[in-house]
Amino acid sequence: MSPNADRLNDIARECLAMLPAALPQAPSTGRSSRTEAEYLRMAQALLERANGAPGALAAAVQATQSPRTFHKRLAALRFSCRQLVREHLDVRSASQELDWQSLADVLPRLHEQLRALITLNEHGMTQPRRKRRSKRQALKGLPPSWREELCARGAPGKYADALLASALTGARPGELVKGITAWLRHDDALGIETLCLYVQGIKIKAQQGQPYRFMAYSVEDTHPLVAALVNRLSTLPDRKLDIHIAKAGNFTAEIQRLARMLWRNHDHAVTATCFRHQWSADVKAAGDADAASRGLGHRSSKTRRFYGIACQAQGAHALRPVCIEAELPLRLHSTRPHPAAHATPGLR
Incomplete structure (x- = not known):
């Protein structure tokens, strides 16, 4: 064995010794290939960003005031490490010739990541946390007719149908990429x-999201x-329209413009999410919070608390769907009822 192979063996042994402290938990499952x-x-x-400097990788992960960004970076580093271990260190138990040339590049990088993970596991997020601004705060200060005004301003453009569909459904921009179908019927x-x-829903997992949802309005509705x-x-x-957009980011940029x-x-920035918050506020104000959950595409009733509150409904400008359905039953959790909660005919 060459001196270079001896050095790499030493690094591999150090990496294996660090694994319990660096990756103490089993890898999570259910990630998409895109994630x-x-x-x-x-x-x-x-x-x-770290460029091999001692301690720089852990510092790069910690250089944020957003807990969400920190934990996403941490998850990314853990996933990268597990992949390198699976692809390169697991073969040490196999009776095969090792590719030392490949390991000469991989093992130092893995060693650096494992040391950073140990530091991150010990110290966690070190930057002061930036106070989170709820996206539903963007509704504050907008006129009661803001959706109508925005859709009217965008009516001459290519997103005219998408703006109406987004406002009437509270759909995510990504769901407009998949397509929303609108039609008239008795x-x-x-x-x-x-x-x-x-x-058609997105963000669908085993216990999360609705594969599809349906809602209807009376054609006599004067909104x-x-x-x-x-x-x-x-x-x-045929009184039917399939509404699609090419890119969610471009649609949101147009709404902001x-x-x-x-x-x-x-x-605040006005985005497609504002349509989602306002739609939720309208349905909650009508007295059926579970219908809001179904219409937002949620499986759990807990999630709706992050979207629009009843007092944000704008009176005569509020939307009033007569039917809201989803493919899967809603998982109910005990929540404090809203004072205005009551049975609302037509929401099912």
Whole structure:
């Protein structure tokens, strides 16, 4: 064995000895391939930022005031380490010839990551935490008719249909990428003509998210947003429209641009998420918080507390769907009822 191989063997033994302290927990499961690829890119960026300086990798992970960013960086580093261990150290137990040339590049990098993880496990996040600003605060100070004004300003553009669909469903931009279907039909159960919207969900896991959800409005609803989409569908031969956007980021950027044109002095960025918060506030104000959970695409009733509160509903400007359904049953948790809570006909 060459001196170089001896040195690499020593590094490999040190790495194996550090594993219990660096990676004490079993790896989590259920990650998507997209998340894993993002973790690898993030780990590589952190390594480049550290540039091999002692302690610099741990410092790069800790250089944030956001707990969410810190834990995401930590998860990325752990995933990168586990992958390197699986691909390069596990073969030490196999009866095969080791590729020392490859290990000469990998083992020092793995050693650096493991040392950083031990430091991070011991000290955690060291920067003072930045106070989180709730995204629903962006609704504060907007006029009661802000959705109608924004959709009217964007009506001449390519996102006209997407703006209406986002406002009427509270859908995530990523769900508009998958597509939202809107159509007109007579609802026999309700005995009225309805505007129907079908949303294909994202963020779907074993115990999270709704694969699809459906909501409907009366075509006699005088709300300008409902009337605008009803009029749009009425011009189509089959009274049906598949609404898609190409990129979620471009859609949000357009909403921000339109909002800046309308309200230059507004303190918060207005994004597609504001539609989601306002929609949730409207449904909660109608008295059926569980319907809000279904319409937001949640499986757990706990999650709705992060989206719009009933007092943010804007009276005559509030949306009032007559039906909200989701594919999977809602997991209910005991919550303190809102004082205005009551049974609302039509929400199911």
